[in-house]
Structures are given as C-alpha cells and as structure tokens.
Amino acid sequence: MLLTGSLYAYPVAGVSTILSNTERGYSIASLIEQHSLEILKKNNFDTIQAEIISRELTKFNCLEEKCILNFAESADIDLIIYGTVIDKRNSIEVKLQAYGINTPFNKRIINKYEIKIPFNTDINLGPKEFSLIGEEHAAKFISQTLKAFVYPINIKNERNEFILSYNHKISGKYTIYSKDQNNVIQKIGEADIANNILKNIKGEINNKESFILVPYKDKANEISDYYDNRKREIVFGKTSIYDTLFLLAVTPIASASMPISSPFLGYYMNNDWEGLGLWMLNAPPYLYMEARGFINSPKRIKNRNEDVSKNDKAINYFAWYMLFLGGMPLFIDSYATSYLNQASYFTGDASLMGNNASAGLLSLISNGAGLFYRGERYWGYFYFHLNNILLFMTMRSLSCPEYYNEISNTYEKGNRNKNRAIIYGSLLILSKTVEICHAVIAKENISSGEVIDEYIIPAPLFMLDEKGSPVFGVSVSVKF
Numbered sequence: 001m002l003l004t005g006s007l008y009a010y011p012v013a014g015v016s017t018i019l020s021n022t023e024r025g026y027s028i029a030s031l032i033e034q035h036s037l038e039i040l041k042k043n044n045f046d047t048i049q050a051e052i053i054s055r056e057l058t059k060f061n062c063l064e065e066k067c068i069l070n071f072a073e074s075a076d077i078d079l080i081i082y083g084t085v086i087d088k089r090n091s092i093e094v095k096l097q098a099y100g101i102n103t104p105f106n107k108r109i110i111n112k113y114e115i116k117i118p119f120n121t122d123i124n125l126g127p128k129e130f131s132l133i134g135e136e137h138a139a140k141f142i143s144q145t146l147k148a149f150v151y152p153i154n155i156k157n158e159r160n161e162f163i164l165s166y167n168h169k170i171s172g173k174y175t176i177y178s179k180d181q182n183n184v185i186q187k188i189g190e191a192d193i194a195n196n197i198l199k200n201i202k203g204e205i206n207n208k209e210s211f212i213l214v215p216y217k218d219k220a221n222e223i224s225d226y227y228d229n230r231k232r233e234i235v236f237g238k239t240s241i242y243d244t245l246f247l248l249a250v251t252p253i254a255s256a257s258m259p260i261s262s263p264f265l266g267y268y269m270n271n272d273w274e275g276l277g278l279w280m281l282n283a284p285p286y287l288y289m290e291a292r293g294f295i296n297s298p299k300r301i302k303n304r305n306e307d308v309s310k311n312d313k314a315i316n317y318f319a320w321y322m323l324f325l326g327g328m329p330l331f332i333d334s335y336a337t338s339y340l341n342q343a344s345y346f347t348g349d350a351s352l353m354g355n356n357a358s359a360g361l362l363s364l365i366s367n368g369a370g371l372f373y374r375g376e377r378y379w380g381y382f383y384f385h386l387n388n389i390l391l392f393m394t395m396r397s398l399s400c401p402e403y404y405n406e407i408s409n410t411y412e413k414g415n416r417n418k419n420r421a422i423i424y425g426s427l428l429i430l431s432k433t434v435e436i437c438h439a440v441i442a443k444e445n446i447s448s449g450e451v452i453d454e455y456i457i458p459a460p461l462f463m464l465d466e467k468g469s470p471v472f473g474v475s476v477s478v479k480f
Helices: 023-042 050-060 065-074 125-148 217-236 241-268 273-295 300-304 310-325 328-344 356-365 369-373 377-398 418-441
Strands: 010-022 046-048 077-085 093-100 108-118 150-158 161-164 172-179 184-194 197-202 211-215 403-404 410-413 456-464 468-476
Touching: 010 023, 010 050, 023 046, 023 050, 023 125, 023 369, 046 050, 046 161, 050 065, 065 077, 065 456, 077 125, 093 172, 108 125, 125 217, 197 369, 217 328, 241 273, 241 310, 241 356, 273 310, 273 377, 300 310, 300 403, 310 328, 328 356, 328 369, 328 377, 356 369, 356 418, 369 377, 369 418, 377 418, 377 456
Parallel strands: 010 046, 010 077
Antiparallel strands: 077 093, 093 108, 150 161, 150 211, 161 197, 172 184, 172 211, 184 197, 403 410, 456 468
C-alpha cells in the first residue's frame, strides 16, 4: 500500500472516512475529521490526511472494520479513528471510535464516543457555529482517547549508553518493558530518563526488544482544559465586576416583577416548558405568603384591634424579602436556561453569564439564585426551599407577638424565642455558606451535545497492574 514503510518520530494518527447520511451530516463529519487531525498534530502526533487514507481504502475496497485495522497496521499507523454522523433532522448522532494499532493495544478499541446534538429550530447556525461545534466534539473525543493512549519508544545502546530511539524530550521515571517469545509484554526494570538518556537503571535491558510506554494523560488534560476555557471565553466573553454590580442593581425590580415576567416573558417566550411546569409547582406557596404578608400586615391587624402573632409578623417580613430579593432566583431561572442553551451552540448573548462573582453574590442575597444562574435548576430549587424555610423560621423566632389590651387600648409585646433564633440562624448561615461555595465552584453546562441515553455503557479499559504489566478489559458505567 502507498503508506507502508513510512518512518515517524512521533506516534502516527489517521482518520478514515467518517460516514454520514445527509449533506449536513457530511459537513459536520468533515469538520470533525479536520479538527481531530489539527488537535493531534498540535500535540506531538504525526498525522495522515483523511483524504489519503480514504483514497487507499477505496482503492482496495476496504470498508470493514477488520480490513481498516489491518490497513492501519501495514501503514505504520498507531492510532486510527473512524465513525459515523447520522442526521435525524431534529438532532445529529455522532459515533466515533479510536483503535490503538501497535503495542500494547494490538488493534484493540481504546475509546468510544457517542453524542447526540439536538438542533432547535429557534437557533440559527452558520458555518462558523458548525465549525466550532465540530471542533468542540473533536477535542472531547481526542482528550478521552489520549487518556487511554500510550506510545512505545524503543531503547537502544549507543556508545555504551542506553538512550531512546527518537528525541522525544522525555524526562522522569519510567518502567521498562520487553516482549517474550509469545509476544506478551513483561516488565523488566525501571530507569530515570533525562534528555532521552536512561540513568539509574534497575534490571537488565535487552537492547533489541526493550521499550518504555509513554502516557498521554497530561496532553489529554491540557486539551480538555484548553478547549473548555476557550469555549467559555467565546460565549461568555471577559467577566467584569460591572456585570455583577448591574445584576445587583436590577435585583429589586427583577424580583418584584417575577410573578408576571417569569412565566410569560421567560419560560413561555423561551419555550421552556419544564421550567414553566416547575415554576407552577414551586412558586405559588411563596406568592401566597407574599400576598398574605401585605394584605394581612401587622398594621392592618392593629387597625382591627386584634392580636398580632409571631406568624403574622414573620410572614410580613418574609413578604418584603420576597418582593425585593426572594423572587430573583425564579426570575433568573426563567432566562438562564435559555441563555445557556444558546451559548452551548455558540449563539446568543450570554455576556452576563459565567461570572463567579455574580454567582456568589446572587447566592448571598437571594436563596438559590447562584445555582439557577449556573443553570443548575434542581440544585437551585433545593437551596431555594431549604434556605427560605430556615429564613422564615429565623424571622419567626425573632418576632415578638403583640397582644391587644382592651382596657388601655394599647398593645403589649410578648417575648421572642432567642434560643430557637440562634439555632435556626446558625443553620441558615451554615447552609448559605455551603450554597455560596457551591455556586462559585459550579460550572455551567454549555456542551452542545448530550451522551446518548444508555443505562449500561461499556468502554474499553487499558491499565498497568502493580507489577507494571499491561491489563486489558472492559469498564462498565451504569446510569441510574
């Protein structure tokens, strides 16, 4: 074959044709091929263009998996990638597989990546957005692949020194391996490597068969971090303290308008039916308390010459909180999910999102707001209910009842429960501290795809045991 016999200083990677069933799917497949090779090339891989591999495979009518793997082996390719992109109109399913061809994988699969990319008709995507989406998933796939990938580098004796066969600028402590007569990999020693020279060697090195396995986990983490941060910079822009101050300034207006703006201008206009359903289940009790706190306020009760209970006062205090601060979490939720969904496709304006200071401040002033801001809807509702209950109980414990004295036509104050107020207040402070930390640490989910729903997900496994010998197997993730 055309590629046989090529010599490379770094591992060789190639992408065979990624098949598709529509023109749109073919465009995304081509983008994934292109970006995958670019990412590998930037991270110490020699790459072969997909067109060259496709031409060779077509020439020999080599379309089956076994044939492709044999072709890769004969062409001295260390890592071969292929897959499919299936266009289902409202979504696209991307299925990619990576195979390690040479030692120690020997044509075994090392990574399987399956993702579903929903396409909402309300979101208009151009060539730029499609390219960025293709790059995003190529980066995720390559990162996952390199976490499992290792590359063998032979050891040779030169001028009575053991050195690596290629100049890879490797340093550190490595295990030395060799193959026995049955082609089984065995650990034979260890050595420190500096400037490609082996020092402090433990064990006997067979000059012809000895090698080390170089992991690519660090490269995988660098790729993952780089492209995650890059996407956040693209969709969120540069964070600013002025964005945080702006959110703080509009909080009273946003909170007060929540009962009208959230269900109609937020959830309904953004077609967020899940959010609207959850709002209808969770908001009414608080809206009732807010209305009751103002309608049946302590001032109006006194006008009727009736006793003012702890509950009456606490509900009134809580109503003021809900009016100016407490409605902010649900206001944010009605818009954040839509903004983050658009951001996941590199569209829309999410310049106010993705700010750690904003997330922390929102959680400080309003229960659950920081987690809603992050797009963590269920955690938001958890803190919204928990801390609202603790806040109300603290207000109730601090409230003094007032009893009407008909003889003197005056009110006499009762006692507040200071001990209970300390207990509830302490729990509230603890819970708020946890909430704020959670909001600051949490990151928005702005991935443009979702893992295809499988309850049992098998994946290839490669690892080294305690003796340094390679172990192959299957890892299984169970979703529940």
